[in-house]
Amino acid sequence: MPTCQVRDCERSQARQPMRWPAEAIQEAVVEQLPGFAVEVVSQIDSTNSELMRRARAGRLEPVLLVAERQTSGRGRLGRQWFSQQGAEQTLGGALTFSLGLPLSPPDWSGLSLAVGLSVAQSLHPDLRLKWPNDIWWQARKLAGILIETANCGDQSAARYAVVGVGINIREPAAQGLATPAAWLDEVLPGVAPAQALWRVAPALVQALKTFELRGFAPLQPQFNRLDALGGSAVSLSDGTVGVAQGVDGVGALQLQTADGLQRITSAEVSLRRLNSSTSASTGHP
Ligand code: BTN
Numbered sequence: 001m002p003t004c005q006v007r008d009c010e011r012s013q014a015r016q017p018m019r020w021p022a023e024a025i026q027e028a029v030v031e032q033l034p035g036f037a038v039e040v041v042s043q044i045d046s047t048n049s050e051l052m053r054r055a056r057a058g059r060l061e062p063v064l065l066v067a068e069r070q071t072s073g074r075g076r077l078g079r080q081w082f083s084q085q086g087a088e089q090t091l092g093g094a095l096t097f098s099l100g101l102p103l104s105p106p107d108w109s110g111l112s113l114a115v116g117l118s119v120a121q122s123l124h125p126d127l128r129l130k131w132p133n134d135i136w137w138q139a140r141k142l143a144g145i146l147i148e149t150a151n152c153g154d155q156s157a158a159r160y161a162v163v164g165v166g167i168n169i170r171e172p173a174a175q176g177l178a179t180p181a182a183w184l185d186e187v188l189p190g191v192a193p194a195q196a197l198w199r200v201a202p203a204l205v206q207a208l209k210t211f212e213l214r215g216f217a218p219l220q221p222q223f224n225r226l227d228a229l230g231g232s233a234v235s236l237s238d239g240t241v242g243v244a245q246g247v248d249g250v251g252a253l254q255l256q257t258a259d260g261l262q263r264i265t266s267a268e269v270s271l272r273r274l275n276s277s278t279s280a281s282t283g284h285p
């Protein structure tokens with residue numbers, strides 16, 4: 001894996017700088033995404049917030065922004081994404097990055113599922129997906145995804161998509177998470193954040209470009225094969241109870257309830273597996 005050192009480095013002299021495959025990723029992706037750049041920063045509030053700020057300021061170039069540490073990481077449903085404290089994350093406790101690019105799919109439905117599927121498939125065949133896009137290992141949350149979009153300007157059908165991914169690499173220090181955490185080192189012993197990035201990022205660009213052309217429908221069978229909840233009794237945050245039956249061709253969760261099959265489309269719905277202390281509604285890793 002070819003690597004280069006972080007550009008904006010605030011680490012102490014004593015520690016070895018982390019090496020990132022920035023150049024290799026840029027070269028692997030640029031043909032598909034002209035103008036694509038890779039940036040690595042030692043610290044930022046949130047990679048998603050930064051790319052959204054840039055987009056609102058009219059900066060819509062395709063970019064991968066990797067942060068060795070986030071001070072205000074954000075999760076889905078307005079939650080916080082708790083990073084490791086200070087040095088622990090800098091030393092490789094988590095991989096946090098956002099990919100920003102203009103996209104113009106005819107139908108945006110299922111985008112977040114397509115992203116989750118790509119990340120899971122790039123990392124390890126034993127990983128599973130918890131609708132809409134959490135990545136689980138052995139019923140614990142290993143990675144989370146936050147997707148936001150911004151206008152590309154009045155005339156354009158495209159929107160600038162910011163796809164944020166947070167992956168636990170080592171055991172998180174945070175205690176009392178509503179969802180127990182998993183970490184990639186359990187699945188791929190000795191893995192470094194840079195290696196995880198190399199596995200995930202070029203494949204994610206490819207997945208987004210394919211989604212733009214074909215939408216979610218071709219991915220439905222693959223998603224359902226990795227579905228962590230299929231056949232399980234689940235409850236929604238609005239009180240609905242049913243048995244999860246996988247997703248349909250636009251990524252809606254199919255829930256068999258006492259009143260029949262319901263299609264759940266709102267990402268604002270949180271899910272909890274019944275007969276288990278595991279809550280799937282957390283924003284923590
Ligand atoms: C979730 O599970 O609720 C989504 C978590 C997404 C976290 C990632 S880390 C990189 C990017 N920047 C953020 O502030 N959030 C996303």
